[in-house]
Ligand SMILES: NC(=O)C1=CN([C@@H]2O[C@H](COP(=O)(O)OP(=O)(O)OC[C@H]3O[C@@H](n4cnc5c(N)ncnc54)[C@H](O)[C@@H]3O)[C@@H](O)[C@H]2O)C=CC1
């Protein structure tokens with residue numbers, strides 16, 4: 001009798017052109033049922049594909065809402081092959097017993113390099129000169145063209161990307177100011193601004209590196225743009241919902257904002273075959289990029305391996321280390337024991353019912369690991385049992401009313 005799904009029957013669904021390195025990582029771990037799609041899916045197509053998937057891998061585009069997750073009855077885990085996890089209803093996933101993993105650092109450097117390049121381009125007035133050349137024009141002039149050396153860069157969101165941008169900017173001789181909602185250690189000679197207004201009043205270029213949260217949604221609107229120094233530049237490679245694009249268009253029209261580089265948009269095309277539209281396409285002094293801050297071969301390759309490895313480790317071993325929505329448990333190997341995972345609603349009394357299932361079976365527990373958070377309890381039990389006994393134990397656990405998922409590891 002098999003103890004659980006053999007790896008070949010665990011169906012992995014990878015969307016949005018997740019790197020081939022992920023497919024390699026799954027295959028070399030023995031997973032062979034892998035379905036890949038170049039673009040994201042939505043609506044019925046997403047519901048239909050996710051219904052048969054045990055593991056789903058997405059990037060920033062695919063929306064895993066509570067409704068979609070409710071259809072994903074077989075789902076064990078989600079991998080976001082990117083940094084942001086705002087596209088997943090993390091609480092709904094946790095309540096369904098599904099841990100979500102991401103790659104918190106693998107594309108940090110790629111975003112930072114793009115942002116630095118854009119700041120130089122904006123301060124040199126390259127976008128407008130480039131646009132003129134494409135039309136047969138020739139704007140050879142120093143007017144409005146500045147070195148970045150000695151200028152002040154304001155970084156909003158001084159996390160992994162913000163700090164990298166700050167260090168690179170200092171290497172170019174820029175002064176760096178930052179604003180964050182958390183107290184942060186300044187790297188290099190960077191200084192914390194007294195607040196967002198202070199940063200906006202002093203920065204020659206402002207770059208946004210906050211996550212999408214209710215507090216950052218539209219955090220950069222007409223008032224913030226007006227508080228920027230006249231002629232200062234804005235860079236947004238965070239999330240499209242952070243900047244009010246119509247207010248930015250108005251500030252570019254008035255000339256108050258000198259130029260902008262925008263990588264992320266409130267509405268982005270689903271894939272490369274869909275059209276892109278934005279109120280910003282009419283400006284020569286903007287750089288528009290199709291959400292490619294993290295899209296380098298190096299980053300995608302690393303992300304593919306990193307997130308696939310986390311998913312394989314969870315599937316093979318039960319470890320939830322670095323899950324973003326789930327109690328974190330790091331586990332040793334379980335050679336010689338059957339390992340059973342039990343994910344439950346975190347209400348008093350569940351653990352004693354779990355233990356009852358084992359004591360009634362009269363089996364010896366070799367190891368037990370438990371972590372809980374406000375909503376979910378995750379208990380892992382290693383037991384000296386035959387595969388048949390393990391399956392019976394799993395059935396006993398599944399009958400506990402608070403159970404969200406129970407699984408015997410392969
Ligand atoms: N354009 C692209 O391709 C990419 C975009 N991103 C976006 O960049 C974001 C930032 O990435 P990381 O630096 O790795 O995240 P992080 O979590 O390391 O840093 C975010 C920082 O923003 C701060 N923050 C949160 N709310 C804030 C607020 N209301 N005001 C000021 N500061 C606030 C946090 O305290 C934290 O220090 C990601 O969440 C993602 O949305 C990430 C990678 C690629």
Ligand SMILES: O=C(O)C(=O)COP(=O)(O)O
Nearest residue numbers: 059060061082083084294
């Ligand atoms: O890492 C992130 O959060 C990003 O925004 C990159 O998203 P992507 O993988 O390029 O869809």
